[in-house]
Amino acid sequence: MTTTHFLAFPPSSLDNGPEDSRSRDILIFFIPGNPGLIDYYEPFLSTLRELLNEAKSLEHIRFHIYGQNLAGFLDDDHEPFTSQRTPxxxxxxxxxxxxxxxxxxxxxxxxxxxxxxxxxxxxHSVGSYIALELFHQLLRDPDLAPHLNLGSGILLFPTIHHISNSPSGKKLDLLRRTPILGDNAYRIAQAFLRLFPQGALRWIVSSVMGFPAHGAEVTTRWLKSRDGVWQALHMGMDEMQVIGEDKWDEELWEIAYEAETHHKVIPKFFFFFGKHDHWVANHYRDDFIQKRQKQVERTRLIVDEGNIPHAFCIRHSEVVAEKVSLWINQIYSPSWEREVDTTTTSSNN
Structure with missing residues (x-):
């Protein structure tokens, strides 16, 4: 596999503070959902870059923003998929x-x-699952990457618990379990998409589905690619099987506490859930929140009171970037440990 397509937003002069003993270089590493195309998130990441540039309280921190595609979503990052070389x-x-x-x-x-x-x-979405699994692996075995100091996680519309019980998950899981149809869903989708020239498909995505220009362009390229739809369906069906019961349960949180004894940063987490997320079952979300309320010193659990959709990167990049910027300010503020908040808060924006 060749180098995966990425977006990078280096520090600017505004947040490139004086290089003294307090200066720190922090990597913000973004993991997309499915379909795993980082270009969907360009407006979100560029807005976040601008907001961090303006954060005077973080002037001694140089934030380096980086995000990349998941594997297999662009045709030039892998050999063509076959029945033997699957997505x-x-x-x-x-x-x-x-x-x-x-x-x-x-x-x-x-x-x-x-x-x-x-x-x-x-x-974002399944990217949150990937992020938590990275925390789990690296805290359990620091020798995997001793130079990586995972300090914090911001998990947006996280699909981390029984995804197959969500409204959309039930449909995809039914497709997965349907004999013959599940294994050939990508062929049916590809045959249908071949009926439309790229220009016509872009018009449908833009005019009928109402996608803005950047979202319509990324979606059209993905739908007309050789393997992108197959990769998305294959990975999505695998998610239905893998993302079930909270596999980390208390282990992730207990391992995090052990990090302190090894002079590692104890991770801090923000979880941002949608009010009605078609990829997250509300009762599993509420159960997760209830179980995590006792970790108030390390965890913030937020349920949006507005109507930001799961696919926020299509039309709501700016408002979510504002929230993430605020949370980054809180994470790296000396006052975090002194805050006395309720764990579950609400967002009206």
Missing amino acids: YNLHDQIQHTLAALKKLRVDSGSRKGLPYDEVLLIG
Whole structure:
């Protein structure tokens, strides 16, 4: 597999504070959902870059923003899929993301080539599952990447618990379990999509579905690619089998506490759930929140009171970037440990 397509937003002069003993280089590593195309998130990441540039309270932190495709969604990052060389599953994507993360180093300034002081993982949808699995693996076995200091996670519309019981998950899982149809769903989809020239398909996505220009362009390229739809369906069906009961349960949180004894950063997490997310079953979301309320010193659990959809990157990038910027300010604020909040809060924006 060749290098995966990525987007990078290096520090600007506004947040490239004086290089004294307080200066830190922090990598913000973004993991997309399915379909795993980082270009969907360009408006979100560029807005976040601008907001962090303006954050005077973080002037001694240089944030390096990086995000990349999941494997298999662009035709030029892999050999053509066949019945023997099938698309990548969720386990493959976790290993692919870990390999990319391990290679990254500070790419500018006097510390060029050195490891980052800390890494903040942001995951969307299944990207949140991948992020939590990376935390789990690296906290359990620090020797996997001793130079990586995973400090925090922001998990947006996380699909981390019984995804097959969500409204959309039930439909995809039914397709997966239907004999013959499940194994050939990608062929049916590809045959249907071949009926439309690229221009006509772009018009449908833009005018009928109402996608803005950037979303319509990314979607059209993906739908007309050789393997992109197959990759999305294959990975989605695998998610239905893999993302079930909270596999980390208390282990992830207990391992995190052990990090303190090894002079590692104890991770801090923000979970942002949609009010009505068709990929998240409300009762499993509420159960997860109830179980995590006792970790108030490390975890914030937020349920949106507005109507931001699961696929926020299509039309709601700016408002979600504002929220994430605020949470980053809170994570790296010295006052985090002194805050006395309720764990579950609401968002009206």
